Amino acid sequence: MLDIYEVEINGRVTTLQLSEADAKSRGLTAANKAKTAPINKTRNRTRNKAV
Structure with a gap:
């Protein structure tokens, strides 16, 4: 199973x-x-208005 990690790369936070x-x-x-x-x-x- 894959998990999501937050990593800082070149000063920017990235999710892997x-x-x-x-x-x-x-x-x-x-x-x-x-x-x-x-x-x-x-x-x-x-709910009281016609759509």
Whole structure:
């Protein structure tokens, strides 16, 4: 299974999708794993208007 890691390359933060073996070979740890995306809080459509 692939995990998503945040890595700084040339001063910019980039996300990489790596296996555990690849992450270990690059020296990445659980602290480098990307945070989960926030829950989408979009507004619902109004129900009292015709669409």
